[in-house]
Amino acid sequence: MNFFKSELTHFKALELALMGSILLCNIESSTAEMTGNKQIKNIDNLSQGAVEIAQNKVCPAANLLPIRTFDTEKYYVYVCKGDNQNPLGYYVRIPKNLDSKITVPISENNRETYVAINGEVTYQITPYEMLIVKSGRIILREKVVSVVKANGQALAKGCPQGNNTFAQAETRSFFIYICGVENPSSYISITRTSNTIINLPLQKWNQNGVKTNRYVAINGDISFVLTDKILRVSRDGRNIVKEKVLQWGYQ
Template sequence: MLLSKFAWRLGFNLTYAGILASQFFPVTQTMAQSSMLQFSGATGICPIQNSFPKRSFETSKYKLYICLGDTKNPLGYYVRVTKSDDIKITLPIVRKNGETYIAKLGEISHIVSPYEFMVNKLGRILNRERVTSAISGDGQLLVSACPQGENVLIEAVTKSFIVYICGNDKSGSYVGVARIGNEKITIPLQNLKPDGAFEKQNYLAVKGNTRFLLTRESLEIMVGDATIVKEKVIRWQ
């Protein structure tokens, strides 16, 4: 328990979360301006009359909106529009954790955050897509995966976390994001070879007494000699 509290103070949620390499981040200013146009044309998207979305997300196939709530559904409404045919579904939001929104229809859950969009049924993932833009109602970018000036080189997904290896010509930063709640930590990578080179598909970041080790097979988080998180990598891009 003390170890978990220690890691929490580092800004990373190390408990089980329960409930994306291409360079889609950082989102450019052009994309932000495009999303503002999307907001301005979003009349009629939200179920409440004369209401505009407070969040807008986009994937390769969908436009997703988070709308204000009412007395019946105070957390708000989730709206998904398919780009190919403009089919729209509207669901009540049943849970919000940071910038992660969960809407449900029976056994089907729709989960959207600034990093990913998922549809699952009783814990089984039916669909998952990268979020390519995430914009607030005033047109501001919600997140950038990598530090300024760096791009996503590798994206690894585990049950609880999304990990980005960021850089340019070479790897420079480890960025870990909790899939629920989106707590985020950014740490410079450590060299694993005596000559200063990075060992292929093995990435180590150290903050204080805590080490974050990402390999093609797993993500391991250690405090001192104790491993407090070890999760299988289920997607590597």
């Protein structure tokens, strides 16, 4: 929990500046489900191992079923329904190559962010990544490949259905997607600490040969400029966020 308090403190000024301005300017922020064409999946596309494990009642009681099934490179993570003892549910993590299981009551659930704490170890999972933190230090981080809901349909993420993903980036604080149909038209950013989504229309994008590598979205006096090297968020020309792009990719 100390890790999350320090993270929230680190980003307090950032989130207040960004989200306050966004709310005042009536940006249509959406926590609704989103997905790109390549990310539209159902449970049949989830690895057979995850399905078989789910069928073997991974939850701590027979009457509790998974409401979310996460697939990462090395793990399956299940979020099980709650009961009278733990109404927020249970976090269950199963390694793909080991016969073991961790079950921890969920202590926080907000915007598809699930947090479970066991002593000095904190487990967090979102539709985008899984974190394991011990004594305030990240000891494991893995990207989430796919998420399946209880009804067997994929939990959408990234670009909206029907859109293409023209670029995607990862910084210390954000996952960012550049979306559109025939051309880039929207800037979608997900805050890593809270899974908050903002969706802004692109003001312009510049070609660099065949590929596009600079995107600009503007909301009032706040501008978002993304390149394959850096993300800058500024107000009236003054940077309020400047972060290196850790990963960059085209679809």
